[in-house]
Amino acid sequence: MDAKDYRLSHWAQIIQARLESGKTIEDFCESEGISKYTYFYWQKKLRQTGVEFAKTKEPKSDAPNGWVQLSPKQPQCSAESLNIEINGCHVNVSESTDIRLLRKVCHMLRSL
Incomplete structure (x- = not known):
């Protein structure tokens, strides 16, 4: 040193x-x-x-160079949940989902 x-x-x-x-x-x-x-x-x-x-120092990137093809993944639903699709967006809802939050999310998705 x-x-x-x-x-x-x-x-x-x-x-x-x-x-x-x-x-x-x-x-x-x-x-x-x-x-x-x-x-x-x-x-x-x-x-x-x-x-x-x-x-x-060389920048470290976790992303590969170039373009990467992403395939859409289907949401997994349990038997006790409901899958809602609004304007191509999927929302999984269960008994524990806050109804006020669900209303806000649905309203937002409809406005897209």
Whole structure:
């Protein structure tokens, strides 16, 4: 670890301690004997380092490249439920379904 990394690590710990303390930056700096301008300087340096790191790191995507064909899945209904279709949208309803919520959903689907 070189000196720059050491200082960044040290200030990351200080900034984390300030966050965990719940104090304002001014109060924390005063109690720790740190200039608030020095605190802001290192906070900015840490942010810049994070941005540079994010730019160099390859973005990870869970989605495959290109187009993916999705096939429609038929909703599964139990024997004790009712499947309602309004404008191509399926809603499964059971005894425990809130009737007010069902009314709102049906009204919304009809307005599509």
